[in-house]
Structures are given as structure tokens and as C-alpha cells.
Amino acid sequence: MTTFRCRVAEWRSSSLRRATSWVPQASLKADSINKPFAQRCQDLVKVIEDFPAKELHAIFPWLVESIFGSLDGVLVGWNLRYLQGRMSPVEYSIAMEFLDPGGPMMKLVYKLQAEDYKFDFPVSYLPGPVKASIQERVLPDSPLYHNKVQFPPTGGLGLNLALNPFEYYMFFFALSLITQKPLPGALHIRTSDCAYFILVDRYLSWFLPTEGSVLPPLSSSPGGPSPSPAPRTPAMPFASYGLHHTSLLKRHISHQTSVNADPASHEIWRSETLLQVFVEMWLHHYSLEMYQKMQSPHAKLEVLHYRLSVSSAPHSPAQPSLQALHAYQESFTPTEEHVLVVRLLLKHLHAFSNSLKPEQVSPSAHSHATSPLEEFKRAAVPRFVQQKLYLFLQHCFGHWPLDASFRAVLEMWLSYLQPWRYAPEKQAQTSDCQPRCVSERWAPFVQENLLMYTKLFVGFLSRALRTDLVSPKNALMVFRVAKVFAQPNLAEMIQKGEQLFLEPELVIPHRQHRLFTAPPFTGSFLSTWPPAVTDTSFKVKSHVYSLEGQDCKYTPMFGPEVRTLVLRLAQLITQAKQTAKSISDQCGENTPGRPFLSWLGFCSTDTNGCYPANDLDEMGQDSVRKTDEYLEKALEYLCQMFRLSEAQLAQLTLALGTTQDENGKKQLPDCIVGEDGLILTPLGRYQIINGLRRFDIEYQGDLELQPIRSYEIASLVRMLFRLSSAINHRFAGRMAALCSRADFLGSFCRYHLMEPGLTGRHLLSPVARGSTVSRARGPRLSLRFLGSYRTLLSLLLAFFVASLFCVGPLACALLLVLGYLLYAVAMTLLTERSKLHQL
Numbered sequence: 001m002t003t004f005r006c007r008v009a010e011w012r013s014s015s016l017r018r019a020t021s022w023v024p025q026a027s028l029k030a031d032s033i034n035k036p037f038a039q040r041c042q043d044l045v046k047v048i049e050d051f052p053a054k055e056l057h058a059i060f061p062w063l064v065e066s067i068f069g070s071l072d073g074v075l076v077g078w079n080l081r082y083l084q085g086r087m088s089p090v091e092y093s094i095a096m097e098f099l100d101p102g103g104p105m106m107k108l109v110y111k112l113q114a115e116d117y118k119f120d121f122p123v124s125y126l127p128g129p130v131k132a133s134i135q136e137r138v139l140p141d142s143p144l145y146h147n148k149v150q151f152p153p154t155g156g157l158g159l160n161l162a163l164n165p166f167e168y169y170m171f172f173f174a175l176s177l178i179t180q181k182p183l184p185g186a187l188h189i190r191t192s193d194c195a196y197f198i199l200v201d202r203y204l205s206w207f208l209p210t211e212g213s214v215l216p217p218l219s220s221s222p223g224g225p226s227p228s229p230a231p232r233t234p235a236m237p238f239a240s241y242g243l244h245h246t247s248l249l250k251r252h253i254s255h256q257t258s259v260n261a262d263p264a265s266h267e268i269w270r271s272e273t274l275l276q277v278f279v280e281m282w283l284h285h286y287s288l289e290m291y292q293k294m295q296s297p298h299a300k301l302e303v304l305h306y307r308l309s310v311s312s313a314p315h316s317p318a319q320p321s322l323q324a325l326h327a328y329q330e331s332f333t334p335t336e337e338h339v340l341v342v343r344l345l346l347k348h349l350h351a352f353s354n355s356l357k358p359e360q361v362s363p364s365a366h367s368h369a370t371s372p373l374e375e376f377k378r379a380a381v382p383r384f385v386q387q388k389l390y391l392f393l394q395h396c397f398g399h400w401p402l403d404a405s406f407r408a409v410l411e412m413w414l415s416y417l418q419p420w421r422y423a424p425e426k427q428a429q430t431s432d433c434q435p436r437c438v439s440e441r442w443a444p445f446v447q448e449n450l451l452m453y454t455k456l457f458v459g460f461l462s463r464a465l466r467t468d469l470v471s472p473k474n475a476l477m478v479f480r481v482a483k484v485f486a487q488p489n490l491a492e493m494i495q496k497g498e499q500l501f502l503e504p505e506l507v508i509p510h511r512q513h514r515l516f517t518a519p520p521f522t523g524s525f526l527s528t529w530p531p532a533v534t535d536t537s538f539k540v541k542s543h544v545y546s547l548e549g550q551d552c553k554y555t556p557m558f559g560p561e562v563r564t565l566v567l568r569l570a571q572l573i574t575q576a577k578q579t580a581k582s583i584s585d586q587c588g589e590n591t592p593g594r595p596f597l598s599w600l601g602f603c604s605t606d607t608n609g610c611y612p613a614n615d616l617d618e619m620g621q622d623s624v625r626k627t628d629e630y631l632e633k634a635l636e637y638l639c640q641m642f643r644l645s646e647a648q649l650a651q652l653t654l655a656l657g658t659t660q661d662e663n664g665k666k667q668l669p670d671c672i673v674g675e676d677g678l679i680l681t682p683l684g685r686y687q688i689i690n691g692l693r694r695f696d697i698e699y700q701g702d703l704e705l706q707p708i709r710s711y712e713i714a715s716l717v718r719m720l721f722r723l724s725s726a727i728n729h730r731f732a733g734r735m736a737a738l739c740s741r742a743d744f745l746g747s748f749c750r751y752h753l754m755e756p757g758l759t760g761r762h763l764l765s766p767v768a769r770g771s772t773v774s775r776a777r778g779p780r781l782s783l784r785f786l787g788s789y790r791t792l793l794s795l796l797l798a799f800f801v802a803s804l805f806c807v808g809p810l811a812c813a814l815l816l817v818l819g820y821l822l823y824a825v826a827m828t829l830l831t832e833r834s835k836l837h838q839l
Helices: 002-020 023-034 037-050 060-068 089-099 104-113 128-135 165-179 195-207 246-254 256-260 263-283 288-295 297-307 318-327 336-354 372-399 404-417 440-448 450-464 472-485 490-502 511-516 533-548 560-590 596-600 621-642 646-655 682-689 714-730 732-739 744-753 789-804 809-838
Strands: 119-122 160-163 671-674 677-680
Touching (some): 037 089, 060 104, 060 165, 104 165, 165 195, 263 336, 263 372, 440 533, 450 533, 472 621, 490 533, 560 646, 677 682, 732 744
Antiparallel strands (some): 119 160
């Protein structure tokens, strides 16, 4: 009996295994719609643990898409970019635990990785430059695509990449930042609190550790071996990492046997793959004109011939690249969230590279004895990030709107320029809170990233000259850039780098050949370089030429052209400071002088108020103080960097007419006097466009006939105008007789029926001044104030408050009329007294 029960149990278990071999995919898809999120994740964990890789590989693409969304952005998946712990704590904690680097999803990835499964990824969803290159049968420079492109026999469409599970997962994870469309109410979500941002930080900390080594992948089974990517993703020999890597890459593609001969490099294949995927998906985007500049034979033909060695050119890059030029039509506009994630990547990469021990930083320590992780730390930024980041930043500087959202791009750029901020050793801050001196240790980084400092600084100057510096947010951006570049010893390092680039080229045989061709794989890439000063100069030249082409026209940062731009910026800073003070003074004078009843709509509203061109009005006096502080400090830092004297600033200020007038405000734009009046100069147009100065525009016509405002009811205003016109026409004689009386009744009628300040008005238009004859308007009644939303709302509010105190509508109306009569009597007496003092 016991034997029979055992056999029945075995038969049931085997039948259950056969039945469940196809159940997970169908049941999981159904559960994704019907079950709650927590239950779905629990079921996924059980499936990952219970089923073998043979059954799991069929649901892996569906599972990845259900988490990160579809590549076309139609399916949002788990919506990680907007999932926050404070808004949805349960879903957030479950999702973070499931997608953690040591969580169930990564266990599934490593389980499939051990079985050598491949998954197709469509080329059409890759970044524009990569897609255009692959569609023209040209293998991209990145080793990420090596031996993965599947060309169909007919060519053109339907191209796929054959990716291993780890690559497939990371491709979807990285692209979800770009492909997923923002939600309608996602503008007020803080990016750093979202699950996606925190997952990026966890993946970077796990696979690019600043301390220790990369943790080994979880075993696919208890006691089983860890998966090795050697048969699938041949790794680069880390002894050959260097700054000029494209020719090495071509040799790597052609000589795979020598690459696979380095088993030590397999321990960090996930780290290299992660970085390459992030860089390719997030930074390998630029505009069509930038792509044309990169591929044009006039700009980069020579450097392409050098960098692509002749021996490894079965695909010649010159002609196919020109063909790919026509296929590339990407319109790329990065979002602020995209930029913030890239900044997180750059900050972590600096910390990752700076975690090298001091004896491992110098190139003399570069040998076979160093571990692959140490070699990877040394080469991560210059090899994988530098060129694509430079193009990405150039695209952002040239295409980002001229508003305060550029702050995200600015901080990303400044984070890359300051690797010393993320070094493990922290320099002590000086007692007077002055900026810390930049150590000479960072001189090679500054020199090898010269264009990041100089050309992008010029690009920022051109943006700053077109922005409204009166705005506190724009003033803060100018202050941030000036403060970073004014750090002690940084300007000297940049000048030294420019001198190395501009010094005459020495004729040394075979020197250029060494730079752009690969050394033998049996030795160190840097071992053949003599440690001389001329080699430092040549490294700076090769950096500039590799990014801009050998026929580029370099503009020195401390040359006369940039100095002229800095002087213009200094002039605008001075003007912006004066304008901010004028705005503050004018708004301070207008606010206390406004009558109390004007808030209720019983008095005329001044339609010529404060400056509307910036955000000072809505931020108050505190923002004026901040703007003045930012601009003052920025001007001080610029004077330190470019050695500007006080005499130069004073001379330029006088030349532009920025001295204050008698009252210190209300400066007119720069004009010249013509036959028909004032004519704006180009400088005056610039001042008006940027809100630096303006004309005092005042309505000079009949107040009853001025255009209907947005705060008025159009139909009611027209009806009241017809009613008041009828009354004025019928009782014109009686109103004139009352206003001509010399007693109190006459003063009371003049206060209500005569237009105030009519005799003091004069026409400002130079065209109409000679032809227009001022007409004396008689006393008249104006009921237009009753057509204002504010007036009607105030009356309704008054009746509502009166009803709370058991006061009826008629009694409330009588009280309002009585109160206004008392106010009118008082104003009449004050007006007459002021006229007596003026006589």
C-alpha cells in the first residue's frame, strides 16, 4: 500500500510538472491584470525560484516589458519613474526589493545567463546615430554591439541585436528613461525620490563599487557554478585600455582569439556592460547638424583615417558614414529628468575612478599586475564617457530653452568639471570660507578635458548674454559658473592646457603613428610612450582633434575674443543690478500709495504697473537682495579669472550709458532723436527684449473708451457705457452747473464727475503731438467700475457677511452707500485742501 501511494504521488508530481511547464506565461499574464501588485510580485518570486531556466526564458521578454514598459512608450509598465515611497509606500518597497541588484529579478537574469540564452532587441529603438550606422551596415565603435548585429539577407529593415539576458535587461532599463512619456501630473514629482532614480544609484553602487570589488553573480542553483559570459561577450583586454581606443576596438573585433585569452577580465564584464549601456542609451544622442559635423569628410576625414587602422577595415568608415548621414534624422530633446540621471552617473563615475589607490593612479603603475577592476577605474571616463558626454553637452547648450530649467544641465556640466569634489581625501576648508585650491594632481584631467572647460564656457557665455539676469534664477546660474571657474589654480591649469595645445608641433618621426594605432596586445599600451613634456602637449592636441577634427578653429578661453564676451557680460551684470534696484524701488513706492478702496474696485486701477519682465515681483524684496548678491559675487569672480580692473568696468559702464539719472531709476532704452521722435538703437532693442530698460507707457485716450480688460465683463461694460452715455447726454447742463459752483456741493460734484489730472496730461507720441488738439471734456458720470469682476465679488462678499449678522440686503445697501458718502466727503475735503496748498 505504501509503495502504491508513493507511485501515485510520483505520478501526480510528474503530471503536475508536465502541466505547469506551460502554465506560468499564460497565468502570469492573466494575473498581471486581475491580481494586486503585491500578490503578482510574490507569484513571480515563486516562479523564479521553482522553475528551471528552460521554462523561464519564454516569459523573460514579457516580464522585462511589463516592468519597464514597451519600447514605443505605449505600455508604462510599473511606472518606476513616478513611483515614490511617500506616495505609494507598499508598492515602492516591493518593487525596489524585487529589482534590487541582489533581488529576484537579478536571480532570474543570472539563471538565464548560465544557459546561454539570447533575446532579440530591435535596432529601430536604439539611439539615432547607432541606428543609422547599423542600418548602413557599419558596426558602431562601441564594443557593446560586437557580434550581436543580425543582418537580414535583404538589408535595411528588420535588424535585431542578439543580447544575453543581462544586456537585454539593462537595455530596457536604460531606454525606459527616454521612451516612456511623462504623465500629465508628473511636473511636481521630485526625480531624486523616484524608484527609477534610486535604482540607478543602487546599480551603480553595486556594479561600479568605490570600495572592494564587484560582488560575484548569484549562483543559478545552490552550490552551482556562477555564470560566466566568456562564450557570449568577449571582453576587452584591460592592459590595453587607453585614451585612444577606437583602433584598439577595431583590432578587438578582428582578433577575437587574443581577446578571449584574458580570463581575468571576465570578473567585471557586468560592470563594463552596465557602463556601456548607460552611456550608449543616455548620451549617444545629438542633433542632425552635429551628426553631419562628426561625419563630414571636411571636418573629420583625417582623424578617422588615423583612428581606424588600415589593417582592421573590412568596413571602411568613410563612405558608409556619408550614406548613414542621410538615414539619420533623429530629433532629440532631453528632459530635465534625463539630465539629472546623467549627472548621477557622472558623479558616481568620478567617485569610482577616484577610488584608485595613489600608487595606481600614475601611468607608470599600469602593468599586467593590476587587477581588471583597477584598469577599468582608470579608463572608465576617458574611454567610454568623454566624447559622447561632450557631444551631449554641446547639444544641450545649443538647443535648451533660455529659461531657468537650464540649471539641471549646468549642474551636470559643473559636476563633470570638478572630479576633486568626489575624491576620497577631503581637503580642509579654509577659515574664511574661501574656495579650496585645486591640487596639481588634477592638471592631467583638466588638460585631457580642455574643450569641456573652454569651449563649453564660451557656449555658456553666449547663453548668459541672451538671458534676463534680473531674474534670481538666471543670476544664480551665472554665479555658479563664475564660482567654479574662479577656484584657485584652476584658471592657471586651463591656461597651461591652452598653451600646450597652441605650442608649435615638433616634427618627431612616427610620433603621430603611435598615437592613432594600437600597440601589440602583448604589452602595455602606455609602455612605449616616453615621459616627456612634449607628450603632454600631444595628448592635449589629440584630445581636441579627436572631438573637433584636425581643421578645427580653436578659440582660446583667455584670448581677446572671449575676453570681449566677458566684458559684455560684466556690463550686463552691472545693468541688471541697477534694474533690479529700480524695480524694487518702483514697486515699493506703488504699493503703499494705492488707496484702500482700490482693492475693492471702487477706484481706477493703474494699468501701468511694475516691470512684468521677470519674477522679482512675485518673489519680493528677498529675491532682489539675492539677485544683487549673486551678481556682485559673479562679477567679482569674473574679475579674478580674467584680471579685470575697476577702471575697465567703470569705463565700459560709462560707454554704455548705464550711469543712473537724477532719481536713480526709470532709465529709457538707448535711443537717438530722429525727425519723428526717438528711434531705438540695436542696444536699445536688446535692453527692451531682456527687460533691462523700458519706456513708460501710459494710456492717453478717453478712459471710457480704453479696451475691455480681462478682469471685466464685456457685455456688462458695454451696457454700463450706454447707460452712462445716456445720462451724461440728458443731464450735461445740470452737471456742468453743479461743478461750476464754488461751495462744498460743487467740490463734491467735481470730485465725482470730473476726470482727475486731465489738465496735467500731455500727449507723449511725437507723431500726434503737432496734429492733435486736446479736447476739454466736461463733467460726466462713469459707471464702468461696476463691470469689474472684483467689484461684483466685493459686493457679494459684503452682502454675505451682512447676512451672517442678520442684516438684510436693503439695509446692507444703505450702509454701503452711507459709508461711501462719508469716504467721498473726506476725500473732497482733502482734495480741496491740497489745491489750496498748491496755489
